[in-house]
């Protein structure tokens with residue numbers, strides 16, 4: 001009986017143990033991701049698909065590894081780049097040729113034919129700097145290529161690579177010769193004949209832009225807020241934004257200049273309430289608000305101190321938002337007063353811009369909010385609706401799309417704005433010029449717009465940020481009494497200081513009153529713009545009239561003087577541009593003196609400087625270039641006389657080539673100053 005029981009018990013134990021073992025095995029397989037035990041056909045299919053994908057992934061990973069280590073292999077069809085078309089004949093070249101780009105093309109051809117199996121080899125061309133020993137430009141690809149080859153167990157050294165590249169470099173009318181130097185540099189010497197031809201073209205046809213694919217570019221700049229002051233930050237945005245538009249317009253881009261005025265928001269509630277009290281008949285008689293800032297301050301004071309007023313202000317917002325006619329009229333009146341103030345600044349600085357403030361997007365905000373809601377992009381956060389740029393990582397801060405009271409924010413308006421610019425304006429490039437503090441705002445706007453599919457690949461968002469303006473004491477820019485400086489007052493002071501400077505130099509005695517006034521304005525506004533543009537915009541900058549009106553160093557005054565001096569050379573020679581053209585065609589144009597050649601090479605760089613600036617939007621490179629032209633010109637003029645006079649001051653000889661260099665220099669300087677928004681004068 002006992003035996004029998006024991007037997008049964010043993011059998012049951014073994015069975016149980018077997019079952020436990022089976023369950024354990026299954027658990028093990030499941031935890032390793034193997035679900036095959038289920039026998040579900042759909043799952044089976046997914047599992048095989050998964051296996052296939054894993055295999056594919058391994059192949060791709062290997063390919064990526066091979067590529068990043070620079071392994072050379074047969075390039076795939078897609079990787080074979082279209083061979084660039086090179087310039088073969090000088091006469092086909094015009095004055096707008098970008099030498100740097102052509103050299104890149106030449107060396108792309110050379111390098112890809114020397115190393116056909118290298119995927120995406122580095123094509124590094126730079127300006128050689130001041131030492132003529134290193135040529136005019138350099139190709140520095142040999143070192144990097146040699147590294148790539150070594151990583152792939154191909155024994156070589158940079159000099160050998162440089163020589164291989166040199167052997168494959170096609171001849172070009174741009175290049176006189178190329179030398180292998182040092183550790184494998186390729187020093188490139190430009191061809192004088194080519195330079196002479198280009199300068200001749202500029203003389204005959206003017207300064208022409210290098211070709212660039214036309215894009216629709218929306219530049220959002222200036223953008224002050226209604227009823228609040230337009231401060232020095234907005235001045236920076238205005239100056240930088242205008243100059244960016246100018247360079248893009250010069251390059252034949254389709255530019256839309258937008259003033260994204262802060263013309264919508266809760267501040268209008270108190271402004272309207274105050275308007276109703278102060279000017280009850282505002283609907284029939286335009287209210288004489290001369291100082292909107294003071295008006296703003298008064299209404300703010302009442303808003304903060306008077307509960308009754310506050311309630312009315314809120315009611316006004318509701319009425320305005322719902323489009324009540326009287327409230328719209330009041331709002332328009334207030335906006336108009338501000339606009340007229342802003343326009344005074346724009347007129348003085350010669351700024352063209354289209355007003356399209358936040359209110360323009362009022363109804364579009366509803367649409368975008370609905371779309372974002374429907375798309376499942378919004379999350380509830382204690383009653384607010386927020387959107388993350390990255391829904392998984394939650395990097396940075398999210399946008400607040402709808403506030404807990406149902407209202408919209410700056411974020412909402414910028415989402416509606418970017419959607420309008422993509423879908424209605426059909427923009428390719430979206431540029432925002434604001435203080436550096438708004439950088440993250442635009443990063444998140446871009447991320448959210450991409451996430452929501454508003455922005456497509458190929459469409460670029462660029463935030464052009466800038467630093468704070470400081471006073472000479474390196475503190476926040478304020479008046480002596482500590483008030484914020486009104487822009488109009490600042491411009492007036494500029495005018496006064498410019499006139500003082502001109503009188504100090506005795507210019508009032510030689511210029512006509514009209515010329516003096518022109519010079520005064522050119523100097524005043526020119527120096528304010530140039531001081532801003534000539535610094536790397538991301539840095540804070542110290543606003544100093546003394547520094548910007550200095551006629552030595554890299555200032556507008558120095559450049560404007562230099563330009564008038566160059567212009568006066570042809571005037572003393574009494575040679576018109578037509579005569580100059582005839583003479584130059586007769587004698588042929590030859591660069592002989594070293595200083596002429598040096599100046600010519602600087603002038604030839606204009607297209608590459610313009611293309612660089614239009615791409616990175618750092619205008620200070622153009623200012624540095626202008627300063628380089630002007631100092632190279634001075635060096636040339638010191639060494640090379642253009643007009644020879646006898647003891648009595650009678651002209652005995654004119655060197656036309658040199659007058660021509662003067663003319664081309666002046667034209668390139670004028671064009672550059674024009675791009676910076678600076679007016680030039682013929683006499684100063």
Ligand SMILES: NC(=[NH2+])NCCC[C@H](N)C(=O)O
Nearest residue numbers: 220223224225260262414434
């Ligand atoms: N789309 C934009 N958010 N543009 C910039 C607007 C600048 C804003 N009004 C300010 O004063 O700071």
